[in-house]
Amino acid sequence: MRTFLLNVFNGRVVSPWWILLIDMGICINAYIIAFVLRINVQLSYYSVSDMVLGATVVQVVYLASFLLFGSYRGVIRHSNYNEFRQLTIACFTAFLVLILCHAALQYVGYQWFNTPRLVLVFHFLLTAMLSFLFRMLVKETYSSLTKKNTSTNVFIYGAGEMGQITLEAIRSDKENQYNVVGIIDDNLNKWNMVLHSVPVMNWEKALKVGKAKRVEVVILAINHISVQRKHEITDACLDKGWKLKVMPSVGNWVNGISNQKQIRDIRIEDILGREEIRLNQLQIMDALAGKVVAVSGAAGSIGSEIVRQLLRFPVRKIVMVDIAESALYDLQQELLLSHSDAPFSAILADVTNEQRMREVFEQHRPQIVFNAAAYKHVPLLEEFPYEAIRVNIGGVKTLADLAIEYQVDKFVMVSTDKAVNPTNVMGASKRICEIYIQALSQLKNTKTEFVTTRFGNVLGSNGSVVPLFKKQIERGGPITVTHKEITRYFMTIPEACQLVLEAGFMGRGGEIFVFDMGDPVKIDDLAKEMIRLSGLKLGEDITIAYTGLRPGEKLYEELLASKENTMPTHHEKIMIAKVREYKYASIKNKMDELLLALKMENNEHLVSRMKDLVPEYKSQNSLFCQLDKKLVH
Template sequence: MKLVLLRFLKGRIVSPWLILAIDLALVINAFVLAYAVRLNVSLVNYPASNLIQNIIWVGGIYLMVFLLFGSFKGVIRHSNYNEFKQVLITTFIAFLFLITFSFVVRLTGINWVDISSLVLVFHFVTTVVLMVGFRIMVKEAYAYLTKKRTYTNVYIYGAGDMGQITLEAIKNDKDNEFNVVGLIDDTASRLGVKLHSYPVLSWDKAVETGDSRQVKVVILAIKNISVQRKHKITEACIERGWKLKIMPSVDSWVNGISNDKQIRDIRIEDILGRDEIQLNLGRIMEGLDGKVILVTGAAGSIGSEIVRQLLRFSVQKIIMLDIAESALYDLQQELLLSHSDAPFEVVLADITNKKRIADVFDRYKPQIVFNAAAYKHVPLMETYPYEAIRVNIGGTKNLADLAIQYNAEKFVMISTDKAVNPTNVMGTSKRICEIYIQSLSQLNNLNTAFVTTRFGNVLGSNGSVVPLFKKQIEQGGPITVTHKDITRYFMTIPEACQLVLEAGFMGVGGEIFVFDMGEPVKIVNLAKEMIRLSGLKVDEDIKIVYTGLRPGEKLYEELLASKENTLPTHHEKIMIGKVRQHEFRLIEQKIKDLLFALQIENDTLLVSRMKDLVPEYISQNSQFAELDHHIEHTVS
């Protein structure tokens, strides 16, 4: 019997013509029932011919309305509020026609169809009840027959709009793994009531009853929740042994659709980030309106998020340039799905090839350039300084020079905290880029405003510790940390890119904007938190081992050099770094000499030139530390 019902309910679906026939049968039965009620359940003395005539008339009108509005074409097993509303509207239109026609008949005295208004009212109400009841019965029968017999009991944390959306998303998916047993809320007025038949509990009450309800998971579904509150909820769930998941906010839904597949595990970014940044949208909109924008390194973590942020504004075109073919293709496919009508183009090109980049500038005439293209891995660049100079310095110089040549309005360079008192080749290469970009602002009759933004590590970016630790946890450990005392500043990718946009349009040229990165985070504490978020125990399930500092790596990062200070801006999280000015002609010549030396000098000589350009560059745990000893010996 169950298999027969499943075969009936599955597949495309039951034929819409069968649904139409069932709806029409319900209309006829409702009409007979309405007449029976009107005649005190006595149809014996009522002429059968009159009843049949009235049934044909009423049934014909409802049939025409059903065909006109297509109320029978929905998927019955997936009926929802909108389909129930369509049934109500359709039947009401038929009722309105019939009652109007009956009124006209009585006024004209034509004795053709005589149906009392009370019968029509009873019939309308009964029809709605039967048709909606039929759909609910099919929907519930399908849900029961296909429901998984194994599921996880969950609480939804949040009884507001997001909580109800999450509840609906879970209920609508027959394959979901969750069985909601209650909702948790912090608002006193919501406690003790039932929402969609589920109790709304305080946290203390949920903890008290959680074991008896065999709760394993809590789904966080609160709009605009603070990071601090999120962190407290996370800690409380870990303490109870409950796994915490999260329903993302509306703007993060895939294709703008809510479903239980959107529910994800809470991430370290969710509890280490900070509350939403308030941007000066007016200034940014004015700066971006109708502009052609070039984003280099567009397929990377920062570049791709800058592109996503830019798509919020009315730009003319976004040129996404990168040399990473696969990553650029993936970004293109993502945007075609989520922003199919967005004005973007992809360009596969190498920023070190000046002829190729000049062609890009000549074709698109970009008015704003965001340069996020760079090599960033410290140990690799320590091994291959040639590439750090060629790409980071040479590529940036190409872009900046072409921005001037083609009269770009704004050039925003993405730098790093590793450029401050650098101890490695990568950080020094970015500091040289900063120096060159800032010195360009000294040129006369310059139409391009050059701005640099400097910030620390971004959570979850390609190659950062978060993806590494996650992979190590999935493999059963151990997690590798270079030093027990190593700390880093962290910021989420969206937060960093929002501040880049804000700083880019508050700068007039020559500034190095420094972001407030909050408090530094000990990497070992980050590792421990990620282990606990995975539902595992530190040193029992996953061990942490210390591998020693890598070449060029610092224990502590800085955002400003010791001789620098800052000036405030209108945004509390953005400051202007007051750094030493460099004479453009001298810097330009030294950088030209450095780039020319790539063809003829070895790594040691190249790094020696970098140390000449950036005297504060002192190598740490590196093969190039000998150059510093040589300098000290020469000075003494």
């Protein structure tokens, strides 16, 4: 029987015309009931012919209204608020037509349609209510037939709009694995309410109910919540042994659709992030409107997010340049699915190839350039400084020189906190790029405004510590931490890219913008928190192994050199670093010599040249420490 009913529902044996027929059956029965109610109230007598005539008129008008509004065309097992509203509108329209016709006929003295107005009122109410109940019966029957027996009892945290959307998304999914037994909310005015037959309660009551109902999961469904409060909720759930999941905000719904499949596990980024950044949307919009924007390193973590952020603004075209073929293809396919009408071009090219880059500038004529192309892994670049010089320094020089030649309006370079008092090849290469970009801004008769943005580690970026820890946890450990006291500044990818946009159009040329990275985080604490979020216990399920500092690695990162200071801007999270300025002619000659030396000198000589360009560059835990000793002597 259950299988037969499921086949009926899923195969849609009940066609829209059958639904219309059932609605009309409800309509005629509602008329008879309304007449009986009217007779009992008024003790009046009406002939059968009057009743039949009245019923015929009412049926015809309601039929016309149902056909007009299409209230019978919905799939009943998936009925929602919009369909119920459409049904009510159709019934009310028919009722209104009948009342007006009745009044008009009475006014001109015709008596052939003399159905009492009270009968029409009763009939409208009964038709709307019974049709609604019919749909609810079908919906609930289907829900019961498709509901899994092995469902997990859950709480939804948040009784607001997002919480109710989450509840509806769970209930409407036939593959649903959750059974919502309660809603938790911090607002005492909502306690003891019932939303869609689910009780709303405070945390203390939830603890008791959760134990009795054997709750396993809490779904956080709040649009606007502070990071601190999110952290508190996470700790409280983990202490109770409840797994915490998150319903994404409306802006992050996949394809603009809410469903229970989008409910995901809480991530470390959710509780290490900070409050939402408020951008100067008008300033950025004015700067980007109708412009061709080029993004180098577009397929990387930062570059791809910059592209996504740019798509929110009225740009004329986005030129995405990257040498990573697979990653660029993935980004292209993502944009074709989510922004099929977006004006973008994906270009597979190497930023160090001057001829190829010249072709790109010649063909697309970018007016704004965001340079996010760089090698970034400290240990690898410590082993292969040739590539750090060729790509990081050579790529920036190629793009920046072409920006001047093709009169680009704005050139924004993405830098790193490792450029401050560098202890490794990677940081030194980025500091040399900063110096060159700042020196270019001193040239007279240059249209291009050169701006540098500097920030720390980005949570979840390719090759960062978070994805590494996730893989190690999935394998059962151990998690590898280089030093128990090592700390880093962290920022989420969207936050970093939003600040890049803000700073990029705030600058007028020559500035190095430093982002407020908040408080530094101990990597050891980060690892322990990720273990907790995974539902594991440190020392029992997984361990942490301390491997020692890698070549060129610092214990503590800096955002500013000790001799630098900053100036505030209108954005509280962005400051301008005051750094030593270099003469363009001098830095250009040294960079040309460095790039030319790539063809003939070994790693030691190349790094020695980098140290000459950046006197504060002191190697740490590296083979190149011996060069610092030679410089001292």
